[in-house]
Amino acid sequence: MEQLAFQDVFSGDLSQCWGCGCHNPHGLQIKSYWAEEGQETICTWQPQDQHTAAWLNVLSGGIIASLIDCHSVSTAMMVALHDAGYAWTSEPPVIYITASLQVTYLKPTPMTSPVTIRARVTEKGKKKMLVQSSLFAQDELCARGEVVAVRYTPATQ
Numbered sequence: 001m002e003q004l005a006f007q008d009v010f011s012g013d014l015s016q017c018w019g020c021g022c023h024n025p026h027g028l029q030i031k032s033y034w035a036e037e038g039q040e041t042i043c044t045w046q047p048q049d050q051h052t053a054a055w056l057n058v059l060s061g062g063i064i065a066s067l068i069d070c071h072s073v074s075t076a077m078m079v080a081l082h083d084a085g086y087a088w089t090s091e092p093p094v095i096y097i098t099a100s101l102q103v104t105y106l107k108p109t110p111m112t113s114p115v116t117i118r119a120r121v122t123e124k125g126k127k128k129m130l131v132q133s134s135l136f137a138q139d140e141l142c143a144r145g146e147v148v149a150v151r152y153t154p155a156t157q
């Protein structure tokens with residue numbers, strides 16, 4: 001049986017996210033998994049020709065930022081659920097959104113092979129989490145990310 005990804009349990013609006021919504025046909029449709037339950041997460045994604053920066057075989061920095069954003073916020077949400085003792089395999093009862101996103105581009109990222117992002121939560125506050133990540137291509141570290149994810153409470157609640 002295929003392994004369940006974090007994004008497979010998002011439905012409704014969450015499943016339409018451009019970076020990670022599994023029901024957005026125009027989006028990146030990333031899939032995130034535990035590398036180590038409750039601690040580290042992993043996402044592997046294959047770039048397509050249209051994701052190029054101006055040079056052929058160099059991945060767009062904006063796409064890299066989106067990959068890091070979505071994988072990191074998904075990680076924050078799943079770590080929050082894990083810490084609260086909830087199963088993460090059904091629609092999440094808490095939502096995190098991006099408060100800040102910082103990307104450091106270390107090397108051009110090639111597009112001929114999949115990129116892999118590994119993330120972990122390095123600081124936990126009552127309402128916010130700091131998620132640090134590394135993006136690799138062909139086993140080389142090409143970018144680093146730092147995302148502040150904040151628990152989102154709709155105004156109507």
Ligand SMILES: CCCCC/C=C\C/C=C\C/C=C\C/C=C\CCCC(=O)SCCNC(=O)CCNC(=O)[C@H](O)C(C)(C)COP(=O)(O)OP(=O)(O)OC[C@H]1O[C@@H](n2cnc3c(N)ncnc32)[C@H](O)[C@@H]1OP(=O)(O)O
Pocket residue numbers: 010013014017019020069070071073074077095096097098099100125126127128148150151152
């Ligand atoms: C905005 C509507 C979003 C609708 C939600 C829909 C979908 C959610 C999406 C995804 C969830 C599903 C899967 C995950 C994957 C996808 C990732 C994509 C996510 C996005 O693409 S989403 C769009 C871009 N995103 C925004 O559109 C945010 C606009 N913005 C705001 O909505 C507010 O700005 C908010 C909520 C961020 C904070 O507002 P707030 O009132 O809750 O914050 P508050 O003041 O209470 O702070 C609480 C603690 O966060 C710290 N804090 C706050 N802001 C900070 C910052 N910028 N940097 C560092 N720390 C910060 C404070 O310092 C305090 O920290 P401490 O607790 O330690 O004092």
